[in-house]
Amino acid sequence: MKESDLEKLKYPIGKFEVPAEYTTEYISSKIEEIATFPERLKKEIIHLSDDQLDTAYRPEGWTLRQVIHHCAESHMNCFIRIKWALTENNPVIKAYDETLWSELPDNLQMPIEPTLNLLSGLHFRITYILKSLSKTDLKKSFIHPESNSEISINQMIGLYAWHGNHHLSHITSLKKDKNWK
Incomplete structure (x- = not known):
């Protein structure tokens, strides 16, 4: 597989791009993307079989x-990081090692329904708090130790609106490639 093909599989919607300005419209649209992510995800994966769920979206991928x-x-880490930045x-x-986490038994074998339920409640909470923040609150920050x-x-x-869309695109791209409904 060519490097450019692998890059397209890794980043089907491209890498996250920081906007020139965080306008009210930008923030509102991204909060809406975060709010709707669990339902958009569920719509794409709820009817997949275990064999389909256990298919990697790219060579050497998850x-x-x-x-x-x-x-x-x-997204749980996102929620906690927002709370830390606010308080x-x-x-x-x-930081956490997402690769090591992905190799734990729950990620490899657990049914997806409990995770879909978790995402619904979690995104409700994330959206709820984000919609309540002032312009001053939105500028609050944290330091990421790795960078x-x-x-x-x-x-x-x-970033997290992009993150959801990024992984949703992994799923929809594989479904399209495999001709799964």
């Missing part, structure tokens, strides 16, 4: 089951 469980884990002064957050970079809640909103 299975769809791992992708679904990863989304819940990543502490620019805290250094805890030592400061990440604002504004940026988190864009």
